Amino acid sequence: DLKxxxxxxxxxxHEITACKTYGEYQQMAESAVYVTSYPxxxxxxxxxxxxxxxxHVYLPxxxxxxxxxxxxTRIAELLGISAPDFTGKxxxxxxxxxxxxxxxxxxxxxxxxxFCPRPLGLAKLLLTHGFRVERVYLDxxxxxxxxxxxxxxxxxxxxxxxxxxxxxxxxxxPGETSDFVAIGQKAAHFTNTPNFxxxxxxxxxxxxxxxxxxxxxxxxxxxxxxxxxxx
Numbered sequence: 390d391l392k393x394x395x396x397x398x399x400x401x402x403h404e405i406t407a408c409k410t411y412g413e414y415q416q417m418a419e420s421a422v423y424v425t426s427y428p429x430x431x432x433x434x435x436x437x438x439x440x441x442x443x444x445h446v447y448l449p450x451x452x453x454x455x456x457x458x459x460x461x462t463r464i465a466e467l468l469g470i471s472a473p474d475f476t477g478k479x480x481x482x483x484x485x486x487x488x489x490x491x492x493x494x495x496x497x498x499x500x501x502x503x504f505c506p507r508p509l510g511l512a513k514l515l516l517t518h519g520f521r522v523e524r525v526y527l528d529x530x531x532x533x534x535x536x537x538x539x540x541x542x543x544x545x546x547x548x549x550x551x552x553x554x555x556x557x558x559x560x561x562x563p564g565e566t567s568d569f570v571a572i573g574q575k576a577a578h579f580t581n582t583p584n585f586x587x588x589x590x591x592x593x594x595x596x597x598x599x600x601x602x603x604x605x606x607x608x609x610x611x612x613x614x615x616x617x618x619x620x
Contacts, residue, residue: 390457390461390473390595390596390597390598391424391464391595393460394464394465394470394473395468395470397471398465398468398470398471400468400470403416403417403419403420405417405546406544406593412585413550414533418441419441420441421443421444421606422443422444422445422446422467422468423437423438423443423444423445423446424445424446424447424448424464425445425446425447425448425451426447426448426449426450426591426595427591428506428531429448429506431445431447434446434447444467444532445552446463446464446467448460448461448463448464448508448595449533450505450506450508450591450594450595450599451510452510452511452513452514452599452600453505453510454478454479454482454597456538457596457597458473458475460596461473461596469475475597478597479597481597481601482597482600482601483518485600485601485604485605486514486518486600487518488604488608489520489604489605489607489608490518490519490520491559492607492608492611492612493520493521493570493607493611494610495521496521496568496569496570496584496611497521497522497523497524497568497569497570498515498520498521498522498523498524498569498570498571498572498579499522499523499524499525499526499569499570499571499572499576499579499580499582499609500512500515500522500524500525500526500571500572500573500576501525501526501527501553501571501572501573501574501575501576501579502525502526502527502528502553502573502575503573503574503575503589503590504572504573504576504588504589504590504591505573505590505591505594505599506531506533506573506590506591507533507534507536507537508525508526508527508573509525509527509530509534509537509538509541510534510537511542511572511603512525512537512538512541512545512548513537514600516541516548518543522545522548523547523548523549523569524548524549524550524551524569524576524579524580525548525549525550525551526550526551526552526553526575526576526579527551527552527553528552528553528554528574529549544563553575553579558579561579562578562579562580562581563580563581564581564582565581566581566582566583567580567581567582568582569582569584569592570582570584570585570610570611571584571585571586571610572585572586572588572603572607572610573585573586573588574587574589574620577615578617581617582617583614583615583616583617584610584613584614584615585610585615585617586603586606586609586610586612587609587615588606
């Protein structure tokens, strides 16, 4: 969604993961604005702004519609470009969620924090759209997730939260393959399922696209088994 907004305004975009040569990497220094979307990258973005004189903007990875629109609108205002058109975006997400829910059916879902920085936000989105989310694997509840945590605690108290680094977790994974559909590698490991979304750290997704693409990946996970142990 961010790239679509910037390209429509004719702005040049540099992306660190798209650099194929060291020269391309160095060209990123000509940027006037540095955008980060992962909490762990914020310190680096601030340091870059201090060293090179540009401006750092944190655009949070989120599954909340209002937060997505607020973030993209703020970017547009900062750059002095036309505000993004969100017409139909929520409806597209609703359609994608319903299609994925039909594909998953009543199978239990597990999510882990390596898939994205907002696993509780994702759990909230899925649960409120009829998915059977049973487990979330994470080692801490970040400040950004406190509101989602409070909501889930009140509305879905049966949802189980598990750590990933606790020593007892070595006995957690079942010996036989389970019926879970996992979102993230650790969730797949702890539930011992070949049906999982094989993505780490957001996979480059952002905005409404993060929701629609995740739903496509979830459908693929149901249809196609992966080599869990090999991966």
